[in-house]
Amino acid sequence: MIVIAMAGLTALTATFVIWRGFFYKNPVEKRLKAIAQHRDELRKQHMSELKKEKTGKGMDLVKQAAKKLNKKKGNSNKADTKSTKALLQQAGFRGKDAPEVFAFFKLIMPFVGGAAAAAYVLFGAKDMSMMLSLVVCAGGAGLGFLLPGVYIKNTALKRTKELRKALPDALDLLVICTEAGLSINQALNRVVEEIGRASPIIAEELGLLAVELSFLDDRRSAYINLMERTGMDEFKAISGTIMQAEKYGTPVSQAMKVLTAEFRTERLLRAEEKAARLPALMTVPMIVFILPTLFIVLIGPAILRTVDAFSNM
Numbered sequence: 001m002i003v004i005a006m007a008g009l010t011a012l013t014a015t016f017v018i019w020r021g022f023f024y025k026n027p028v029e030k031r032l033k034a035i036a037q038h039r040d041e042l043r044k045q046h047m048s049e050l051k052k053e054k055t056g057k058g059m060d061l062v063k064q065a066a067k068k069l070n071k072k073k074g075n076s077n078k079a080d081t082k083s084t085k086a087l088l089q090q091a092g093f094r095g096k097d098a099p100e101v102f103a104f105f106k107l108i109m110p111f112v113g114g115a116a117a118a119a120y121v122l123f124g125a126k127d128m129s130m131m132l133s134l135v136v137c138a139g140g141a142g143l144g145f146l147l148p149g150v151y152i153k154n155t156a157l158k159r160t161k162e163l164r165k166a167l168p169d170a171l172d173l174l175v176i177c178t179e180a181g182l183s184i185n186q187a188l189n190r191v192v193e194e195i196g197r198a199s200p201i202i203a204e205e206l207g208l209l210a211v212e213l214s215f216l217d218d219r220r221s222a223y224i225n226l227m228e229r230t231g232m233d234e235f236k237a238i239s240g241t242i243m244q245a246e247k248y249g250t251p252v253s254q255a256m257k258v259l260t261a262e263f264r265t266e267r268l269l270r271a272e273e274k275a276a277r278l279p280a281l282m283t284v285p286m287i288v289f290i291l292p293t294l295f296i297v298l299i300g301p302a303i304l305r306t307v308d309a310f311s312n313m
Contacts, residue, residue, distance in 0.1 A: 090231045091156040092201075106148045113144020159201055160232060166199035167234055168267065170206065171260040178253040184242065185213050205230060219246065234263060 081099060088098045095101075117140025121133045128136070170191055177187035188210035196203040205226065212222035223239035241259060245252045 086228065086231060087152055087156055089229050090159065091152050092159055093152075094229070102148060102152065106145065109144035109147055110141040111144070113147070114138075114141035116140055116144075160230070162199060162201045163205065163230060163232060164234065164267075166195065166202045168260055168263045169198070170195050170202050171238070171256055171263065175253050175256045175260060178251075178256065184246075184252065185210055188213070205235075219243075 084102065085099050088094070088102060093102075114137050117137045120140075121128055121136055125133075125136075173191045173194055174187050177190045178184070182190065188206050192203045192207040192210065195206075208229070209222055209226050212225060213219055216222050220243060223243055227236050227239050237259060238256075241255045242252060244250070245255055
């Protein structure tokens with residue numbers, strides 16, 4: 001029995017040694033490899049957004065036309081161009097030629113709207129008077145002029161709401177990662193990996209921040225770029241807190257805990273504010289839809305009886 005037990009133990013030991021040497025993969029090395037691969041993918045994505053890509057002859061013509069239009073306008077609208085670029089970044093359009101393409105569509109859309117309105121007047125409403133036809137065509141052109149700006153503002157507003165909604169959860173994950181001993185870069189990569197499915201928008205922002213922190217010479221520039229991309233006070237507070245913590249050597253996790261509590265309190269206050277506005281918003285529907293039916297139900301029978309009484313007299 002002793003010989004059989006020793007032979008079995010020897011076989012198990014030999015099997016373990018062979019498995020350990022040829023088939024076993026260290027999970028730490030696997031995780032580091034995955035993080036490095038993810039960082040490379042984010043770096044390529046960010047650099048592709050910053051560099052000018054070849055997008056075909058049609059898009060090249062659009063960009064050239066927009067550039068010529070901007071040159072004709074001159075330097076009088078530099079402030080408008082800067083605000084437009086910031087709004088496009090907040091909406092998620094961060095390509096190098098995004099302002100030029102936006103200017104092109106803003107120029108061409110009035111003609112498209114006017115042509116659509118003219119087609120409606122010619123083929124859909126032939127009996128319309130001349131004055132009303134001109135008003136419809138002018139309205140279509142004005143709507144086409146306003147449509148690109150409205151679309152960009154709505155997209156930026158939706159993106160801001162999504163970022164504000166997912167920010168406390170992302171900060172909680174960041175606090176956990178920093179308390180576990182990870183650096184800011186590693187913690188950001190981990191948060192991006194974990195929160196990507198729940199909120200791809202905030203994962204994209206934090207991923208770009210992690211990429212810029214890894215290859216920019218000045219880490220302060222990465223935080224400034226984050227503030228400019230989002231345009232939110234919450235990210236300004238986060239960037240300022242992390243920069244101060246890195247400058248003075250204070251723990252980042254403690255500052256992140258305070259910010260997380262403040263953001264959750266603000267989110268609760270916004271929810272309470274919406275709930276407090278609900279009675280005022282429900283007043284008009286109640287007056288228009290509920291009260292007339294209520295009066296009909298309560299007073300209707302009495303009116304019918306009165307009418308019957310007077311008709312029988």
